[in-house]
Amino acid sequence: MGLASSKKTLALGGALCGVVAAILAWAGNPKNMAICIACFIRDSAGAMKLHTAAPVQYFRPEIVGIIFGAFLISLIKKEYRADAGSSPMLRFLLGFMIMVGSLVFLGCPLRMIIRMSAGDLNAWVALIGFAGGVASGAFALKKGFSLGRSYSTSPASGAVLPVVVVILLIISVTTTLFAVSSEGPGSVSAPVLVSLLGGLVFGMLAQRTRMCFAGSIRDIILMRNFDLISIIGGLFVVMLIYNIATGNFNAGFADQPIAHSEALWNILGMYVVGFAAVLAGGCPLRQLVLSGQGSSDSAVTVLGMLLGAAACHNFNLASSAKGTTSGGRAAVLISIAVLILIAVLGIYRRKDKQPASDNKQAAEA
Secondary structure (H helix, E strand, O other), X not given: OOOOOOHHHHHHHHHHHHHHHHHHHHHOOOOOOOOOHHHHHHHHHHHOOOOOOHHHOOOOHHHHHHHHHHHHHHHHOOOOOOEEOOOHHHHHHHHHHHHHHHHHHOOOHHHHHHHXXXXXXXXXXHHHHHHHHHHHHHHHHHOOOOOOOOEEOOHHHHOHHHHHHHHHHHHHHHOOOOOOOOOOHHHOOOOHHHHHHHHHHHHHHHHHHOOOHHHHHHHHHHHOOOHHHHHHXXXXXXXXXXXXXXXXXXXXXXXXXXXXXXXXXXXHHHHHHHHHHHHHOOOHHHHHHHHHOOXXXXXXXXXXXXXXXXXXXXXXXXXXXXXXXXXHHHHHHHHHHXXXXXXXXXXXXXXXXXXXXXXXXXXXX
């Protein structure tokens, strides 16, 4: 019996992911973060000097572990499929906007759930925006939105990103070429081996359960299917128990680690993330997993997130504990307008040219 065989086993898979997150938090990762795809991609971008924000520069082994873990388990389970060619530039742009929304809120959907489990009411408010964004994306899918068909390609093509991130990790561990924060979130981390093993296990579990934060809400809206949400529920419960047991639970809006209380922009930032994730075919975590199991389309989305993170800090779009920036607020509003345009054009393209079976990537999320 596999982890995806029933709601109970899916919830178990989510709980195991929660255990991994709790171990990473206990081992030294930043509070109310444990494992955050957006934050860790941002830190990794800083380590590679794509941005120069000193407090957020550290090449996170968890990102490597998630991608390579999904790669390994997909090979073992014979689910590795190398494909590409579905609107790569649009996927890059969607990844970029996912990062804009995440860094205005200060976290991806995974960190939103982890913050919720620690009593951060700002994250509960942001959930409203995330659900609204997913609902907007689901409406576009229902109307026929498509980014087009992916095509089978060389198996070596799908393996490029998993191999590259492993090489980058080796460089980060064995040389001084990468930047490392001396203070701030980038200076706080679990030991490298713990982080790497945690990422590997998390990536394998996420691949086997098809964990996707956007997909879980999308499936409820479109199909009244609650399977994927049971995974999120399992993770939430374990992290809630961990936070209460360790004294990290703090119910309220104020004094939350690496967070701000600007409700409107928390909502709108996560609205962008939810909307873009559905159009791209998966949340940030799901994009890492799909890129690990051979999707070059998802790899392009990950590159969009990487450069989006760099841009957010290079151009002062990212929020801080003090609040949002004028540039970040403008970027969120522009992103919403662009997402609506992409959705409308995708619906028109599907009706004009494509058969209903083309949206393969969205179905995989």
